[in-house]
Amino acid sequence: MSNFIPLINVRSVYNFQESLIKINDYISFAKKEGFEYLFYCENKTMYGVAEFYKKASKENIKPIIGLSIELESGKIITLISKNQKGYKDICFISSELNDETKLNDDQTLELIKSRVNHNCFLITNLEKSKDYFNDAEVLNTNQIKLFFNTIRYISDNEQQHYRGVFALKNGINIKEAENLYKIDESYPYADDILEVFPDTLKVTELIKSKVELDIFENNEKHMAKFSAPYNMPSFSYLKQKCLAGLKHYLTKIKNQPVTSEYLDRLNTELSVIEKTGFADYFLIVHDYVSFAKKNDIIVGPGRGSAASSLVSFLLRITTIDPIEYNLLFERFLNPERITMPDIDIDFQDNRRDEVIEYLFEKYGRYNVATIVTYQTIGFKSAFRDACRIYEVDLDKVNLITKSLTDDYLDFDEIIKTQKLIREYSEKPEFKDIFNLTEKLIGCPRQTGTHAAGIIISDVDLRTVLPIRQGLNGIYQTQFDMNYLEEIGLIKMDLLGLRNLTTIKEIMDLIKQNYKKDLSLSKIDIHDAKTFEILRQGNTTGIFQLESQGMTNLIIDMKVNSINDISAASSLYRPGPQEMIPEYIHNKNRRKVSLVDRSLADILLPTYGVIVYQEQVMQILQLVGNFSLGKADIVRRAMGKKQIEYMMQVKDEFINNAIANNYSKEKATAIWNWIEKFAKYGFNKSHAIAYSYIGYWLAWFKAHYTAEFYTALLNGVMGNQSKTSKYIKEVKQFGIQVIKPSVKYMNSNYISSENRIYMPLTLIKGIWKEFTTTLNKLYNEHEDLFEDLNKFFYYMKNKGLNESNYNLLAKAGSFDCFGYNKSTMVANRDFIFSAMTAFNENISLDKQTKIENLFEEQLNEEVESNYEKEVFGFYISANPITKLKNENAYFKPIDIIKLIGNMNEVNIIGQISGIRVIKDKNKNNMAFVTVFDDTESIDLTVFASNFDNLQYDLVANKNYILKIKTQTYKNRITGILETIVKPI
Template sequence: MKFSPQLNVRTEYNFQESLIRIKDYISFAKKHDFSFVFYAENKSMFGVADFYNQAKKNNLKPIIGLAIDNPETNKTTLLYAKNKTGFQNLSFLSSWLMENNLTNFDQEFFDVFNQAISDTFLISEDDQIVEKYGAIVHQLFIPKISYLTSDEYENFIVLSAIKNNLTLKEISNVQDEHYFSDEEMQNKNPIDQKQQISQIAEACNFNLFDNSGQYHIANFKTPDNLPINIYLKQLCEEALLKYFNESKTFIEQTDYLKRLTYELSVIDKMGFNNYFLIVWDYVKFAKSQDIIVGPGRGSSAGSLVAFLLEITQIDPIKYNLLFERFLNPERATMPDIDIDFQDDRREEVVEYLFNKYGAHNVAMISTFQTIGAKSAIRDVARAYDINLEIVNAITKNIDLNYQNDLKSAVANNAQLKQYQTEYPELFEAANTLIGLPRQTSTHAAGVVLSDVDLRTILPIKIGFNGIYQTQFDMNFLETLGLIKMDILGLRNLTTLQLIQNNILRSRQIKIKLENIDLNLPEVFKTLNAGDTSGIFQLESPGMTNLIKKMEVNSIEDISIASALFRPGPQEMIEEFIERKKGKKQNYLIDQTLKDILNPTFGIIVYQEQVIQILGLVANFSFAKSDIVRRAMGKKDYKYMESMKTEFISQAIKNNYSPENANTIWDWIEKFASYGFNKSHSIAYSYISYWLAYFKTKYPSEFYAALLSGVIGNETKMTQYLNEAKRKDIIVKSPNVANMSFNYNSSQKLLFLPLTTIKGIGNEFIRKLREAYQNDKNLFSSIFYFTTKMLNNGLNKNLFKALIWSGAFDEFKYSRQTLDENIDQIFSFAEFNKNTKIIDEKLVPILEVQKDVPTVVSAKEKEYLGFYVSTHPITTIKAENKDLKAVGIDFIKENQGFTRIIGEIQNIKIFKDKNQNDMAFIEVGDETDTISVTIFASLFEQMNELIKLNSILAMDVKMQKYKNTISASLIKIVKVLK
């Protein structure tokens, strides 16, 4: 059967309207000997770059266009770009369409449309367009092609049902005509359009990615119009002089001056002065607004220029970091300075750029959320009207590892195989949907700043906060000459800001991160004791264990631990620790490498070490060494073979024996792919250290900040609150008079905010604040409070939550008393809600009831998710001393058999390799929580006892596996609740 190109092909980027993936479209075109292919999405141009790229790679001529379906008639108009100007016109038109809700072809639309049609072919079946532009319109038959062949019709029906939120029984009028029909069918059309289509394709000629090597980056305006290279040099020289003058230790100035001269020359030669100044400017803005900026991220911490501009806080010479790892003069790539900002204020930095450089010169970057296996099953199941319980049972069996591969999920799961047998249409249709884009999203960090209107380069769309987004994703920006700047939000920086604010409020001490002593023994003592929860990078069990075994005593040690604790390098951990503790010596492969490798005890930990060794042994430049390192990491064997020959030859000239040269090369090659970026590792270790410093010196303020970041996460809140209590910090219940959104602290006190109470949100607290501003007597009595808040969101459910969380304790009634008198209190409030002055004589006398500790604990757990007053297990342990149970915090430090009393906080049931049920349960007491494994044979015997919130005495076996302490259940001794 013979097919020919069609004009109106809709692809996956017309979300939920097409089954045609671009790669399948290209394959189809090649199979049927097309020489050109058309591409036009409705209103958007999301897939244009991807389509153009794939077509070119497959020797097909891409014809780029834009489709506009009339919202009133659904008739299609197509515009195809004849040249680059035509593409730019379409880019402007698409950008306008994506910003404006097109309901009809009104005058505003035609004003924009008129500008777009020059340098394009106009093809339409729409009467309005034909009537208005008759002389230049190619009036052809242009059916929408939404699937490639007729046998995909049923799946297209399902897609249409999903798009319109209908079942298959409800959907109608979906015609079977949205596929490539053979030429015989096409020739039955009133107009034989094949020749005209070929003429259009022949006349459309431009290279989307031809930017003539030009970078589009915003222009930074220097004072007095100084040349940007001169201004950058001035800034750096002034900063270096200041650094010399303020340094408290000896600095070899020659090294810094030489390095600065070199870096500036490379930056200038590669044309990136402007880039550095732009980054310097927005970092400076953030700091001026007290937005915390990270000490560095990625390879940019290896730049002295970045350090002097205070883009980073890491002296690269002090830590032996390499500029070439960041910017390589022998490899023409764009610089990549990634900056972390506290995540709750990152948007302020983006808005600053938006306002400074202009709305159409700044854009976030679009990403595309694709349909995964679970959501595909759910979507299709709704269309087939399959029972939700069955759907839940199916999706429960789809492992997260198979989110993009349903066929493999089925192959590895017997239950899924059975479900596929029962519901073949469901699985077949779901497989066709997996991987299709569902909608656009926003790249977490990427921003582009252009010196020209972005719409002359690519189409854009309106995004978050009115800031535009590129319609193309990040993979095609550099080819178009756009430099992506990563402006990231990091939660740990927000935590650091909260800690500083807490200390200032509670102790009137202002601490600057850059002034913190990085060599305090007590801070390393905290880490080496395994007290790492809440510490950036270090709080996982495996990492905690490594820190303890390493006995870290410097920033460099923290950095090494972070670099080693990854797949690959982990195999060297035990060897590293033995060498560090002096148990193994004489480990250097060659004594000439001692300056490079002694800091890591002869083990290559960092990429920078690979670069340095290549430079030392073979006299390769650092720039060339970095290229060789990359080739090793990517396993580019052809290039590596040629480099090995050159390396050996150069090493022999450099007085190494052939045997040693070969040994060193093989050894480097083995560890090159393991090596981590030292610049990044050192920079992030600063954040780890700062958090450990605050945890050591200001624990109350530390925990207040840490807990503020996990409100709503009961597991984390319980963990951190228990830790705080173990450090003799007194945890105070929420208080209705404490109207903070976050946790607060004061010396050894920690105050829970109202937001920790289930059902209490920020809006209620805002109303509470407003009521207090209007009436300072608000908290004079429970009756007055209830009366005044009755019209401000207070109801009986919230009242009950406030009682049992302890928020009304300050009114000096027991919680039980208030609970039993809710109706009386609300009746009084209702009667007096319009009274300005309440007669105290009318306030009823409440019958006092005593609180029962176990009831209070249970209610706190119900309304807060954790215990504040008395943990029930403390009481239960006291009542069951004969069981001789120990705290979970104790057993985590010991291996072997032991007994605990704990509450089951979470249960996860899995299938073992024999398809039998086993479980992982999270068990907590007043000291800590631990994961306990229950193997299938035991779980089968006692699964009825394993219930959420039940309290059990149990014997467990503690053991170490892959540097992690874990527990497995031996037996349940007693059910205590």
């Protein structure tokens, strides 16, 4: 017999901070001991059930699934599912126990009694349990009390580590935990159990013999059913809508008759959808997209391979005509490799929740759920937690962890590569801390919510998997996304995209300022002014195009179409970047050499370079006579380097090509060529769709510049560097930027008559409540801003204090009263004395007036200091400009004028950020961001230099720096040679 035997009441780390037992460790332990079966029972939750089942099965260990319920009285009920029906029952019970309504013991017992029957074992230390739970197979275990001694760690030498977890859970230190936690909850030896409780193994073997359950055995799909009008079958309704959509699109939009090209494509797609049973899926997506559009919520033009579907286009799920852009349906739904459809939809991010609420209301509270995620503890978090309970000084903790930029999950790697941490790990007083840290790494700390995934089921989700109460009253799965499809649940991704919110805000501003209702579908996609600003490199704020490297590529490519934008975003990635020079060279000289002239129609649109996955598929079809479905399978295999399959299919391709009048040499050359680029190719449908978002933003920037920047600025509130950059840029367009003023009372940027008004809330320490107060006062007193006297009279006891007064004065928010910033700052005490003297029972005209302020001169230096203090950046007077003039001897070059491969030039600027990392030799080096009055640049400080400079480099200080420039990924960066001098 093994040293151990399978026991029931084993807790895992999925009962957060109540166990040290990770599922991998549990199964490794069982495998080592030769267990044929293994129990898994969390307390009330079932978070780790699917993971446990998969991993145990893979190791040929029979997984036995249960649920333990610890009552308030301290008694325990453990339910073990014998079969699928019993499993559904415990899923239901766990779901109810994790609802927003907390059940007391009596309610919990009634819940169990109402659901549990002969499909479950019930093991409990409750008295008279057989009489109470008369439908379940109750195992009387009074003589096997050990079943209710919860196991929380495997080895008894882990008790001290568990005390650490106990301390974390209860917010106490390790000494207090040692006093409170005395019991042993390690995995007990078999001899010890059987000596005292000889029937233990007999009971567990009995349970094992009666359990026949595979939680993944049922392949039934639980897709919600779409309710079509007049009880029409879903597919019939889908076909009807698509035909009507096709007729409208071709005859009304394109002004042409319905052609066989479109009709044949539609019939092909519908045939696949009918065969696979996905009609309901398409109709449900169409329905919630329609809801969004009817409610003025901006929806993206398409995302992923769904944009290659004509059905998606005709249902207005996407807005890209796949035939116009030569997009392939098989890239989305492959009839030769049936997988679930995956239609991801982007919504403006500030209204995405409304769409989810709509689904919740339409399909029912137990049929819609978000998807759980688990926030895993990394080294940095684990170490800081361990130090906290061992009461290590926080300054020392910060010192030890300051070099860690990421929360690593590999403990051994950290110890090997981080010198300071390794040194502390060798100190005796830190031994327990590092041991606990290692145990905590990889444990889930708490649940989160998947950013996009939504489940919509045709049945009560509680009968399919355990769920829990989520945010806003919407339920959440207890299994993460990796296990949902296998139990028949289809994930739909509803994503929030900030750029769509920006577009909506721009359109609202245009409507407000110009009384124009614009439609994205009516925007001219061949607008010369739009492409001109892109070719000029004016890409700030343009989706996917605003990085320096992308900007340079856009300029070099001389973009003049949506296709050009799509190609740029597809090429500007690791791997395909090596093809950029060839692409630009071929495009600009309009001369292309092809591996074979027969490929001209496929390759000439991208100047002889394979840019897209769809091109690989088309070449496989044309040369090797593969169906597009098979071509997609081969493309995937090439990308994943499935060598065995590739060798087999290569012979087939060459033989087919020979039969298709290609020589063996040519066929082999074509195969080798496409194999090289298949792993680089990008999804064209996604690239085209996302290029529309970038183009729309560029169009707005070209035609409604003030509104464009207003929305852009609202989107970066709190981001000082981007705010500063955008404000600087907008002035170059001749648009006046008005500093925050109490008179405008705005908490967001607003625009009017080619001006942008900065919000009061941009001032550090001024909150939205203050602007709300101003608006309320103005509604009560229209003369609020008539003069200084009236303003401060009405503002008495209305949220204005000496602290926020100073901020408002330095920001120029009182300039509207005719006095400059310095004057308003200098007269603060006088103004507050006058406000104190105001008598609210006497009319304003009889009060002592605030007048004859002592006036101060405002100089440029004071102005810039005020701006930096209250905004965090400079608006009017950038002192770096002055520093450049004062240090002209050093011949500083404006950052914006730097080009690649300049040898030892000087720049003058301020350090805005320092990021320390390890180089390949595990030595410290850094990336330093420096800005001047024109632009910013990232500088590399190599380890050989960093040792000497690290203590002299300080954020928010000005320097003269000697650098060498370089071009990295089409972006100008630099290498810091030395600090000439701090200034």
